[in-house]
Amino acid sequence: MSDEIIETYDVIVLGAGPVGENVADRACAAGLSTVVIESELVGGECSYWACEPSKALLRPALLYAEAARFPGVASTVTGPLDARAVFANRDRMVADWNDRGQVEWLESAGIALLRGHGRLDGVRQVTVETPDGGAVRLRARHAVAVCTGTRAALPPLPGLDTVRPWTSREATGARAVPGRLAILGAGVVAVEMATAWRALGAEVVLIAREPRLLTRVEPFAAELVADRLRAAGVELRFDSGIVSAERAGGADDGVHVSLPDGTRLVVDELLLATGRAPRTDDIGMETIGLVPGDWLTTDDTFTVTAVEGDWLYAVGDVNRRALLTHQGKYQARIAGAVIADRAAGRDLDTSPWGRHAGTADLLAVPQVVVADxxxxxxxxxxxxxxxxxxxxxxxxxxxxxxxxxxxxxxxxxxxxxxxxxxxxxxxxxxxxxxxxxxxxxxxxxxxxxxxxxxxxxxxxxxxxxxxxxxxxxxxxxxxxxxxxx
Missing domain, CATH: 3.30.390.30 (FAD/NAD-linked reductase, C-terminal dimerisation domain)
Known part of the structure; x- marks a missing residue:
């Protein structure tokens, strides 16, 4: 690997999801040269494995349920959902997991794209391992923005290495309906996927360690959803959990799941919807005195508080303030404006764009759970x-x-x-x-x-x-x- 710094930009953005795209767009619109580094697909988790495909699976399920209850329409609703057609529409929504359109948008905005795995490499420096095995070193004149998001956090279950469990990615991207699906979790992913896959014909059991669903919303709302899930045929097991899971034989033998009360279930797939962890374990945190795998704490301008010099920003899920796409994009708009003002030497309190502070993360975070x-x-x-x-x-x-x-x-x-x-x-x-x-x-x-x-x-x-x-x-x-x- 060459130690030569071959490129310098005003702003370097790690991660080309919706958050990284918006930071880059704001910086570039302010006249700052900007490069985005992405190891997977431009558009990120939301576009290909979360928001877009999950809602594409849910929309037919909810339309079907509503139509089946409405006079004059209910009698015409016969037969199950056409899973093949639902999957085809899902694939269309995610552009068949092809990011060509997103790349074209970056190019039209004047934002450079570098494919590969980016790691911090000291103050304002990033090293990128490219797909061809090479390495590129970058230096930022003004800012580096970490917009790497989160990944599924898996529980320490005995036998998990043999199970090949679903995470949210496999749940939204599957191409066949499992006969039997167990879901561990009580949050939004668990509820939405239970709704979608039950409507598509799977037998679903939802296993929650909590005493109810959706513990962060008002109990009355969670209970309405629980009632509908039960009516649809989903088995709900609260105050439970999974002691162990194993795929003892071949794939056709299914996953053998043991519960705390001694119950053993055999299912075709096991979805673990047990929270999120930050994608900071392999981005060079240690080179600037931070701990790999930690969340990045920021102030209300999304500047990382543990790093001196006001050059490192953490925007979106990676800062743990509000793990929602729309909130991440809101943060990105603020961070981009802050980066532009600091680069121009403007005082943030007297900026012509107004004072920048992410107050919505504390006062007014909106969220929709797409369930029935x-x-x-x-x-x-x-x-x-x-x-x-x-x-x-x-x-x-x-x-x-x-x-x-x-x-x-x-x-x-x-x-x-x-x-x-x-x-x-x-x-x-x-x-x-x-x-x-x-x-x-x-x-x-x-x-x-x-x-x-x-x-x-x-x-x-x-x-x-x-x-x-x-x-x-x-x-x-x-x-x-x-x-x-």
């Missing part, structure tokens, strides 16, 4: 408010009482909740659970991020007959609660 029913949530939950010692007024409303909901589903089951700061009279949390509620989420996000007073929200008139009329009902319910107190 949908869950849309932003801000804090009742449990989180209690842990923080924060006083909130809780307002609940049955969405099924709204005319627009009944147009959506005559037997609509759903619920809305907002949390109100009684002193400031602003909304600090909102959760909606029910069919079609995802489109309510941005209005709640604006209300929380903008700290819109309740007195003004009364003048945001919802259209009739839409599900958004639940906003009016929530405000009326709160008015009545206050009148009685």
């Amino acid at each position: 029913p949908e869950i849309a949530a932003v801000g804090c939950t009742v449990e989180e408010a209690a842990r923080a010692g924060r006083a909130v007024d809780v307002v609940d409303y049955d969405i099924g009482h709204v005319a627009g909901a009944l147009q959506h589903d005559p037997d609509y089951r759903g619920r809305a909740r907002i949390l109100i700061d009684p002193d400031r009279r602003v909304i600090v949390g909102a959760t909606f659970a029910g069919p079609g509620v995802a489109e309510l989420l941005h209005s709640a996000t604006i209300a929380i991020a903008g700290e819109v007073p309740l007195d003004r929200l009364w003048h945001a008139v919802p259209s009739f007959p839409t599900i958004s009329e639940v906003w009016l009902r929530l405000l009326e319910t709160y008015r009545d609660q206050r009148a009685k107190s």
Whole structure:
């Protein structure tokens, strides 16, 4: 390997997922020469193994479930989903795992791409091992942004090395429906994949170490999803886990799974949906005094706090602030502006672009769980408010009482909740659970991020007959609660 530094850029970005692309785009638009290093596909986890393919599998499942409940349509819904057609559409959504289109976008934006595995190699330096076995050394004049994201975190199960378990990648990319699927986990990946694969015809058992699903959302929302999963035929085992797993014979013998109560299951595939770990174990962290495999802690400009000189940034999942694609892209927009301002010698507090700070990671993180029913949530939950010692007024409303909901589903089951700061009279949390509620989420996000007073929200008139009329009902319910107190 040559030690010669052969290329210098203003900004080097490790990782070409949505986050890295956005950091690079902002830096390049500000006139900074920028290179992105990627070892897999340009577009990253979200485009090829997470958001896009998972929703392509889920959309037919949810359409089928909704149609099967609707008068005049239910009688025409016969037979199972066409798995082959679902997979074909999934493949189309991920461009058959070909990143040509994403590469063309980078080129059109003036961003350089270097294929290979990039590692930090001292202050503002990166070494890239290229696919042909060569090495390229790069130097950054201003910034290096680590946007390497996360990978599936596997539990230390005995026999795991023989099992060849599914992670989220295999679950979203599979080309055949397993006859029997066991899922270990209770979070979003576990719930969404249980929904999709059950609809595609697999027998599914979901094994959770927790006492319920989706422990980070309001319990009422999680219970609605659990009810639908049970009704669809998914077996739910709470307060459980897996003691061991092995694929004793050939692939046809299946995976033998042992549970703590002595139960033994035999399944065709085992999906481990047990969390995420940062992709920092092999990116040269040790060369700048950091620990390989650790999360990277940042301030609100996404500058790594443990490294001096304001040159290293950690953006997206790798900083553990909010493991969501849209939040990572939000962070990238801020980090890109910060890098541009610092490169130009501008004071961040007096920047012409406004003060840069990632406050949404703390106050208004929106998320949709694409399940049956949908869950849309932003801000804090009742449990989180209690842990923080924060006083909130809780307002609940049955969405099924709204005319627009009944147009959506005559037997609509759903619920809305907002949390109100009684002193400031602003909304600090909102959760909606029910069919079609995802489109309510941005209005709640604006209300929380903008700290819109309740007195003004009364003048945001919802259209009739839409599900958004639940906003009016929530405000009326709160008015009545206050009148009685």
